[in-house]
Amino acid sequence: MDDLVAGLQAGARNAPPSGIIGAVRYGRDKEGLIPLWAGEGDLPTPRIICEAAARSLYDGETFYTHERGIPELREALAAYYEGLYGRPFDPDTFFVTGSGMQAIQICLALVLGEGDEILVPTPAWPNVSGAATVRGGKAVPVPMREEGGRWSLSADDLAAAMTPRTRAIFINSPANPTGWTADIETLRDILALARERGVYIVADEIYTRFVWTGADRSASFLDIAEPDDPILYVNTFSKNWAMTGWRVGWIHAPAALRQALESLIQYSTSGVSVPYQRAGIAALTHGEPFVAANIARARRGREIVAAAFEGNNRITYASPDGAFYAFFKVEGLGSSREAAFRLIDDARVGTAPGTAFGDTGEGFVRVCFVRSADSLTEAMRRMVRFLESGAG
């Protein structure tokens, strides 16, 4: 048995188990538990999207497909971007992938060789560093600064973490789990740094439409970058359209990378199944009413969390500028992992421990607030009652 593991390549042997999944495994079957641990809401995918996939299946679209996505989906993505960013986009700069996660994995395969480094501001969604490790690369954590539950990042901190092995910077704005949402000046500084040092930016702006500062979307590298800047944008259908279980995403990248991206897709999944691509087209073309309702649901969830935590002196929390997570510190509740497990056992609320997002998350807990107002209000009531009972 040990020999079998010893025979694996180092990346596979060393890949860390996800701390989020650890909490899910521990609490999954607890009766009456309200699950706020995963990055998804409680609504299923809208019917109009499901029907597009079903129709395609019954129409016999069951054959091999274009590795980088059917032209109609890439055109729909270009039109969607035009609506969001106010200028035309070339469909040939879009590459359909099997999820946002796979988009990240492919971007890492593009730029990260054995021993190469990618900077990851932390606390961060753990899958990027996990995927870098699996490749034999290294995710270098760049601790963000925190004050009163608000997080910040500067290009200077990124510059200080660079070494001759740095090949890329991962920027997730709005961020999971912190809600940090970069302003345009910070993006400008990071882009200048990437240009100067000749490294790629992997831009993860999947939560761009979940922004709570009054804008329609967060500031984007797309607002300031040239078409041939070294930026790989990863994205997904998961969040806007409640499609987490479908596993469909995309990359937007300079057209010059087309052959490299096609090859990486060919030698991994060889393309996303056509019915799911049809679902993606339906999402982009008919999904706006759902997206608006989903954003409103998250906005309401953010308010419910803020109201529940207000005035609670055991909790350090600032309402996030973007994304749909509350990331808060609970005084005196032991380690994050213990806190998450006790919240499962004693409050029947499923949360993700802050340490799942790196060492800088110690003491913090994450909950996802895209959920029906009733269910979220009940979860918050349980959590606050648990804390007020003097637990910990």
Ligand SMILES: Cc1ncc(COP(=O)(O)O)c(C=O)c1O
């Ligand atoms: C920051 C970030 N990027 C990417 C993803 C990937 O989403 P998916 O693999 O469901 O497309 C997630 C999912 O939680 C995320 O939080």
